[in-house]
Amino acid sequence: MNKxxxxxxxxxxxxxxxxxxxxxxxxxxxxxxxxxxxPAELWLAILGLSLANYLLRYIRWHLYITHDGHAxxxxxxxxxxxxxxxxxxxxxxxxxxxxRSLYLKPYGVAHQRSMGAFFVERILDLLxxxxxxxxxxxxxxxxxxxxxxxxxxxLIVACLVVIKIPKRWIIESPLVKRLPDKLRHAIVFxxxxxDNANDLLCVRLLxxxxxxxxxxxxxxxxxxxxxxxxxxxxxxxxxLSMAIYGMGILLGALSLLPGGVGGAEAAMIFLLVKVGFxxxxxxxxxxxCRLATLWFAVAIxxxxxxxxxxxxxxxxxxxxxx
Numbered sequence: 592m593n594k595x596x597x598x599x600x601x602x603x604x605x606x607x608x609x610x611x612x613x614x615x616x617x618x619x620x621x622x623x624x625x626x627x628x629x630p631a632e633l634w635l636a637i638l639g640l641s642l643a644n645y646l647l648r649y650i651r652w653h654l655y656i657t658h659d660g661h662a663x664x665x666x667x668x669x670x671x672x673x674x675x676x677x678x679x680x681x682x683x684x685x686x687x688x689x690x691r692s693l694y695l696k697p698y699g700v701a702h703q704r705s706m707g708a709f710f711v712e713r714i715l716d717l718l719x720x721x722x723x724x725x726x727x728x729x730x731x732x733x734x735x736x737x738x739x740x741x742x743x744x745x746l747i748v749a750c751l752v753v754i755k756i757p758k759r760w761i762i763e764s765p766l767v768k769r770l771p772d773k774l775r776h777a778i779v780f781x782x783x784x785x786d787n788a789n790d791l792l793c794v795r796l797l798x799x800x801x802x803x804x805x806x807x808x809x810x811x812x813x814x815x816x817x818x819x820x821x822x823x824x825x826x827x828x829x830x831l832s833m834a835i836y837g838m839g840i841l842l843g844a845l846s847l848l849p850g851g852v853g854g855a856e857a858a859m860i861f862l863l864v865k866v867g868f869x870x871x872x873x874x875x876x877x878x879x880c881r882l883a884t885l886w887f888a889v890a891i892x893x894x895x896x897x898x899x900x901x902x903x904x905x906x907x908x909x910x911x912x913x
Contacts, residue, residue, distance in 0.1 A: 677892030707787030723837020
């Protein structure tokens with residue numbers, strides 16, 4: 592755990608340095624001036640949209656953890672654990688957020704269930720972002736709109752098919768049975784986790800989870816729209832902002848960089864310039880958006896991590912490992 596925290600802190604420091612360099616190269620005074628002069632009510636609006644995003648995703652997470660009466664976790668403690676996971680968002684693929692498994696174990700939540708829920712959460716978020724990113728191609732390259740739609744739908748179907756394929760044959764294969772015990776146990780754990788994920792992808796939970804993901808990420812896309820409107824009402828289009836945000840988050844995720852930092856910002860700046868914003872404005876808009884989404888989540892996560900003991904959430908025992 593300590594190693595993950597240290598890695599996250601190092602990533603935050605490097606990200607701050609990278610942001611400063613990009614801002615300086617794009618006209619530092621203009622960038623920071625634009626950020627500083629954004630009205631307080633707009634900051635409150637976009638931060639409120641981010642909070643709504645976190646709350647919706649928590650509701651979905653709680654549904655997964657408690658599905659079929661698997662466990663009963665008090666909402667206050669459960670929400671605290673969920674938000675605390677954001678403190679470790681600055682890990683590749685947000686893998687650090689899986690620390691929730693450790694804190695939920697004392698409440699009777701099996702690691703396989705919480706890891707399965709984490710896996711499904713990542714998949715459904717990816718599908719929601721894919722839909723938003725598909726819009727990006729349609730709006731910014733209309734000649735390829737049909738191709739974008741086909742590719743988006745194909746990727747979504749492929750993800751669901753891979754998850755739903757039975758995996759019992761993997762652990763029963765002669766090759767796996769000949770593996771060393773530790774490696775074989777790890778494969779059995781992964782198979783059990785994927786079985787739990789499969790249970791969470793019944794039609795009802797799949798539809799509800801995907802809809803929650805679309806609305807949750809759409810709220811943050813709307814936050815980008817508010818900022819774009821503040822900089823240029825003529826260029827601030829709602830559908831376009833959703834598309835730009837979706838493409839930015841998708842490319843950030845595909846970069847496998849911690850928190851998507853670098854990939855997401857580069858994509859958003861490029862797309863904002865492409866639709867007509869000057870470079871300084873594009874950088875400022877992107878930084879404001881990321882401050883109100885990614886970095887706001889990390890800050891809330893850090894605060895909740897410190898508050899966990901005060902809320903009665905037991906720290907994980909050393910013997911409790913994922």
